[in-house]
Amino acid sequence: MKVNESEVLQVLEDKGAVLRGHFKLSSGRHSDLFIQKFRVLEHPGLAQRFGQELAESFPGSFDLVASPAVGAVVLGFATALAAHSRFIFAERSGDRMEFRRGFEIPPHARVLVVEDVITTGGSALEVVELVRRAGGDPVGVGALIDRDDPVRRWQAGVPLHALVTVKAESWEPSECPLCARAEPLDDPGSRRLSA
Numbered sequence: 001m002k003v004n005e006s007e008v009l010q011v012l013e014d015k016g017a018v019l020r021g022h023f024k025l026s027s028g029r030h031s032d033l034f035i036q037k038f039r040v041l042e043h044p045g046l047a048q049r050f051g052q053e054l055a056e057s058f059p060g061s062f063d064l065v066a067s068p069a070v071g072a073v074v075l076g077f078a079t080a081l082a083a084h085s086r087f088i089f090a091e092r093s094g095d096r097m098e099f100r101r102g103f104e105i106p107p108h109a110r111v112l113v114v115e116d117v118i119t120t121g122g123s124a125l126e127v128v129e130l131v132r133r134a135g136g137d138p139v140g141v142g143a144l145i146d147r148d149d150p151v152r153r154w155q156a157g158v159p160l161h162a163l164v165t166v167k168a169e170s171w172e173p174s175e176c177p178l179c180a181r182a183e184p185l186d187d188p189g190s191r192r193l194s195a
Contacts, residue, residue, distance in 0.1 A: 003053055008144075008164040011046060015039045022178040024187040027120050029170035032178060034188060035145050037116045041074045050163060051078025054114060054142035057161045061139045062112035064105070066090060066131055068097060068123040075144055076114040083112075090127050097126040105136040115143045118162060119170060128156045 012018050017039035023031050041047045054075070064086040067076030073089050080087035088103040105111060111131045115124040118141070128138045138158050146162035147170075173179060 002056075003049070003163065005164045008050075009166070012040060012145075012164070015043070015046075019186075019188075022176075022183040022185050024173075024185055025119055025170060027122060027170070028173070029119070030173055030176040030178060030185070031119075031147075031168055031170040033147075033166070033168040034186070035117050035147075035166070036188065037071065037075075037144060040144075041116070047074050047078045048082070050144055051075060051080075052082040053163055054079045054112075054144075054161070055082035057142055058112050058140050062110045064088060064109055064136075065112050065114050066099075066105075066127055066136075067114045068092075068127050072114055072116040072123075075116050079112065079114045079142065090130055097123070097130050099130065099134065105131060105134040107135045109136045110139045111136040112139055113141045113158075115141060117145045117147060118143045118160065119147045119168075121156070121160075124160075125156050128158060 012035065017036045019034040019036055020032060023034040025031055062085060065076050065080040067073055067089045069089045069091045076089060077087050088099060090097040090099050113124055113127045113131065118124060124141045128141065131138045140159045140161060141156060143162040146165045147168040148165045
């Protein structure tokens with residue numbers, strides 16, 4: 001079933017997931033590129049296909065899949081389904097991630113962390129560390145998209161594999177060239193609460 005990067009990029013484009021403009025990312029940084037991954041993951045067949053691909057990228061190396069909520073839950077579940085493994089997710093509580101809802105990791109369980117989009121890698125790294133603290137052994141991080149942002153220095157101690165890598169810069173708001181040109185800012189963010 002192996003998909004190549006150009007196929008994944010084409011699916012993202014065809015589904016309207018690749019947005020260009022001036023965006024506030026969930027990390028708080030600004031970028032001229034935003035990937036609205038749910039335009040792809042709202043299609044169960046595509047989620048299943050990409051989950052299968054991620055599972056095959058780490059063959060036989062994991063017992064369960066863990067993802068950060070909410071964005072990566074669909075892809076993480078699809079990956080676990082393809083691998084016939086358990087699936088759990090971590091939720092943000094205040095300023096940190098935690099496993100809730102009775103989720104447990106057996107001692108020394110091999111855990112694949114699945115993320116949707118990697119920018120700074122912060123959420124994925126939090127889940128990797130959470131897995132370690134819970135007694136599991138993280139074996140890697142799989143993602144749909146790696147934004148390959150120059151700001152990120154991957155230091156998880158586990159391999160990162162993304163189905164597609166896109167070159168996308170991001171900036172602190174105070175350094176954003178789009179802000180300097182007074183371009184309108186869109187905040188499609190994933191960490192928003194509303195009443």
